[in-house]
Amino acid sequence: MDLTDKLIVLADAAKYDVSCASSGAPKRSSKGKSGLGADTGMGICHSFTPDGRCVSLLKVLLTNFCIYDCQYCVNRRSSDVPRARFTPEEVAKLTIDFYRKNVISGLFLSSGIIRSSDYTMEQLVRVARLLRNQYEFRGYIHLKTIPDADPQLIAEAGLYADRLSVNIELPTEISLENLAPEKNGQSIRKAMGRIRLGVEESTAETRAPRFAPAGQSTQMIVGADTTDDRTILDTAQRLYGAYGLKRVYYSAFSPIPKSPGTVPLQPPPLMREHRLYQADFLLRGYGFQADELLSSGNLPLDIDPKLAWALNHREQFPMDLNRADAMLIARIPGIGMLNAKRLVQLRRERRIRFNDLVRLRCSMEKVKPFIVTDDYRPQRDQWESHSLRRSLTEQPAQMALW
């Protein structure tokens, strides 16, 4: 198998991991130095594939041979897929070549489990070590962390990698038991705990070597089991709180060739994944709690979670933009955190008027029923939530024919 063939197989096998973020790394520069690579802390999307996803990193598996039998995964041992394996040198060289051409900002390396967790983790660490030490590579490195690997190996991985991630895989312990018999919720949580402690120890001492400076993330598969959105968001909220995760990625389960009977044959609506991301954003940045956003079941697909929250909390609206606190303004549907801050800035100079919002490019249809400005009061203030909801529902699009 030549390098191109391996790349085709191992890039295909890696696409189920959705994260491609390259942000949050410390500032590094190769200006006037040997080696290459820089980081500004800002991610760069070097390309986009027609699925709308960004290509920021070289995202490959070291190998898609795997001794585990996770039912939702295309690379499970019982799956009939072409298999390939890179040598650590091949991955390092590919990364450097692509980086020079400016098509990537770094590497996201994961792997199937071969031989043992320790052996696999050791191989991943070897690639990172090669890149950092031999090639003096200062770009971004994200290493997938094998939860059962020796803590020593995870500690070493954190020295080379900007980000580490351990996948939680499924939202509940019971689903994990059913669908990923070799995985264990507690060992996953313990690995996350270890990474959090590693990050905290290195930031506590100024002279300590940086440990995974871009933090850790995880991925949860949505729609491979019957877990509802409330449980998913609770799990996410727990992970954010307990392990200081930067991100939880939600990956809509995608049917795999020769799918086993234990997982569905149909993918969940992609809109569900989208709504989960929106809700997640509200948990991370807006101070919302999962139980505020929804009491049980799934998020509505026809309206976004913030609008749904506002419709359930009409007693807080309409909100006077000239008086309300910035954090509350950010809770108005159609006004984001940035615009909330801008409004507060502007009202120090003068009173807020309706047209200011138009200029700030707030989505006015959503905003209108919920605000009061100097020259505006909502006409639909007296409307019942359900009729208001009907008028705000995103227009149904015609279904695709296939």
Add this chain to the structure above:
Amino acid sequence: MRTIHFAGSFEAWRPIARKLLLDQTAPDQITWQAGNDPAADLFASPDVLDEPTQPSVALAIPRKLPELLKYAACYRAPDRWALLYRVLWRVTRGDRSAMLAGDIDGAQLHGRVKSVRREAHHMHAFLRFAERAEDATPRFVAWHEPAHDVLELASGHFHHRMGSVSWLIATPEGAAVCDGTSLSFLSPCPDDLRQLAQGTRDDGEALWRAYYSSTFNPARVNEKVMRGHMPARFWKHLPEGDLIPQLATQARAGQQKLAQTESVGKQAGRQVLIARERAQPVRPLPTSLDECRQCDIWQNATCAVPGAGSSHAQIMLIGEQPGDHEDLAGRPFVGPAGQILDQALASAGLDRAAIFVTNAVKHFKWEPRGGIHGKAATRKHATPKPAEIRACRDWLTKELADIKPLVLVALGRTALASILEVHDPQRIRLADYSGRAFKHDGRWVLTAPHPAAILRNRDEQQRRYFEELCHALTKAAELISTLH
């Protein structure tokens, strides 16, 4: 009405604008004429900067404004200099809203700044270097067509990125050349450099194209999002550009319901043959405490935290429950409260290794707190319920039976409630028991404030609590020596 001729750069505009402001020339009195406009010579006026200045107001502008103006100056529009001057004029006359995004001029200014930043980012993202022969200079060349004047703004990024190799970026307007150490700009772009940049092909592109096709997920085609992020005007210069419509069409043609790349699916596959038992990772056997499901606290916890210390300890300290750090580390009193405890132990002359430290409840009970812009989400300690304290008493009973301590120190009410088997902390007052040792179930019991309570309090109260803790620990040490 004045027509101002100048070189068309921000550096040239700045002193002129300053001069005009000092002269109190209103924006509607000025026409800006930038660059080598042939008409310029016809209506040439004397250089504004040579005119004498009348002493007038001092110019004070907010610190953030020059940066905004500098970016907006890169925006290609016929009125770019007029807008800059109008904003500057309003701000210097006290109307600061002119530089805010909610204002009519401010909105335009911010819109332009955003476009320019975006275009610089596009250059960072979509520029492609072609590699030349090992001994060629420059080693890497790129042709890029930005929509705004961002070459100088965006080139420094590549200086940081490329290390000590030489490179060239050519654009229709100018070129950036780096010899590996210093970066210089040429404007207009020399013809030979333009040809070099446009004419160099790179064999390595095939690998990248293979990667691009393979990382694409045909089951979730979403061209609208892609076009939003990567405008079609860049496609023609991307090695993967012609693949975009091709891949999208193939995926939409309906053969693909799977995420797998078609060419991979066609290859012969193979299973990994290994017995189910051999695939199981080797893990330490879970302790029965770890698997305790007597209450629901375990669900949110990382692991159970058993007591730790000497198995022959005569003194046992009992806290409420593990905290944030203890939950991650799996050991009791290792976080901030543990540090307070260590200080108190030291002052009482006790060695932590010689005693046994544990908690009434073995899993950490907590509630999530949502993150607020820029501040990470955290977790907040929650008090265990009486039923949960009771459910965990068996584990404490077992530790008491194994270690056989002579003296117990209850750190806080929950610990005391558990020792007394009252289980409901609300039903006891710590004050009723504090300050003296009493016998319970054949052991001496002392009470003290929990170290976390010391951390929560301030000043006098904090000092008093800490003294109470030290006092109880000293008392415990004395009791042991009298018991011998």
